[in-house]
Amino acid sequence: MSVATSLIEEQPARVAPTETLYQFTESPLLARQNQQESNARSYPRRIPLALKRARGIHVEDVEGRTFIDCLAGAGTLALGHNHPVVIEAIQQVLTDELPLHTLDLTTPVKDQFVQDLFALLPPALAAEAKIQFCGPTGTDAVEAALKLVRTATGRSTVLSFQGGYHGMSQGALSLMGSLGPKKPLGALLSNGVQFMPYPYDYRCPFGLGGVQGVKANLHYLENLLSDPEAGVQLPAAVIVEVVQGEGGVIPADLDWLRGLRRITEKAGVALIVDEIQSGFARTGKMFAFEHAGIIPDVVVMSKAIGGSLPLAVVVYRDWLDTWLPGAHAGTFRGNQMAMAAGSAVMRYLVEHQVCEHAAAMGERLSEHLRILQRDFPQLGDIRGRGLMLGVELVDPAGALDALGHPPAFARLAPLVQRECLKRGLILELGGRHGAVVRFLPPLVITAAEIDRVGEIFGRALAAAAIGL
Secondary structure, three states: OOHHHHHHHHOOOOOOOOOOOOOOOOOHHHHHHHHHOOOOOOHHHHOOOOEEEEEEOEEEEOOOOEEEEOOHHHHOOOOOEOOHHHHHHHHHHHHOOOOOEOOOOOOHHHHHHHHHHHHHOOHHHHOOEEEEEOOOOHHHHHHHHHHHHHHHHOOOOEEEEOOOOOOOOHHHHOOOOOOOOOHHHOOOOOOOEEEEOOOOHHHOOOOOOHHHHHHHHHHHHHHHHHOOOOOOOOOOEEEEOOEEOOOOOEEOOHHHHHHHHHHHHHHOOEEEEEOOOOOOOOOOOOOHHHHHOOOOOEEEEOHHHHOOOOOOEEEEEHHHOOOOOOOOOOOOOOEHHHHHHHHHHHHHHHHOOHHHHHHHHHHHHHHHHHHHHHHOOOEEEEEEEOOEEEEEEEOOOOOOOOOOOOOEOOOHHHHHHHHHHHOOEEOEEEOHHHOEEEEOOOOOOOHHHHHHHHHHHHHHHHHHHHOO
16 A cells, blocks of 8 residues: 555545635634633634644634644644544553653653654664653753753853744743844843854845855854854854744755754764754654754754654763753653654654655645746745745835845735635744745645645635735
């Protein structure tokens, strides 16, 4: 049985009528949420749904409306909602009366999880890998990674990248490129972060783009680490997303990644790769850094690793393992259900060749978007890897930048998102000015479902453009 056939059988499509347009009014559940939940809530403001049921790539709200979920828990739901292998793994934990909470004590479930994870790593990394279980969020894993490299190197500063996103705790927040969440806080608890330009080809920070932009970027970084008058202390680490997610689905040039690894290794600086959103087949490889053939010193993982349940880990090379017992702890680092579900997902990804499927479906969706681009000049840049895709919306009437690209069209993006929602498609926005439409569907999405997503997006784009 082929991968595509097996996925179709396990995730039957439920297609809404083509011209159905949902209307949204505030239900009692949403009204109470607005009244009682924090002002910091985010997704309900743009996606005003009260959900009651989900399976595969679809969710259903309390009013019986069905939506294609191309947000998928911000990439958490690799196999979609309530996949049979995940449900079976969770039920088995309950049937076997396994402890649900073990701190960092080991169990057969935990041991199997570690073996399954290490089997997915490139052999050169797996051979010397250590793992630290963290609190059940990616941001806590980032905090652990910062402690790890600072302890091992004796240095305190870290280089991060413009446009980067690594979490919302104060230490992780200090690594974030976006200024919005930082402004109300004043001075952050963590200091010693130096920001570097990211290789954003469409809007190259050096105004060059292409190969020349990559070369200038690497030269700048290498000079910063070697120039005794650069004003920047040698850092403990460089932290990078191989594909920036919240920053606008910007894939790093692969030659740039190889150069970054060469430069950091030569300087004795640890390379931390944040795979929280891009890991576990999302980009068409098991880990996004594998596209460049590099071996990082530290890999931060969360989201899909827990099979839809909360879990986060740091995997790192053993030369860094110098911290003392208790250097990083957390009550909920022993989530046995998440480990069982995570193992089930990892095995499924391998057995069903989901990496290859994600790559093929990502190319299929990209082709739909490129076809739309012929008729809609508002589609400025289509980019990403695998099923981690983004479209930067632009204003064709605006002034062109140094590379000849029109400015971001921030006003159009939420209109497109709203028109998609009215047609039964959940998408999220990101990037500079919130002008990037992001596609993060479950990796089990079928070709027919990809075609449906492309069709809905095209209709929504046309409706949004008329509404300007």
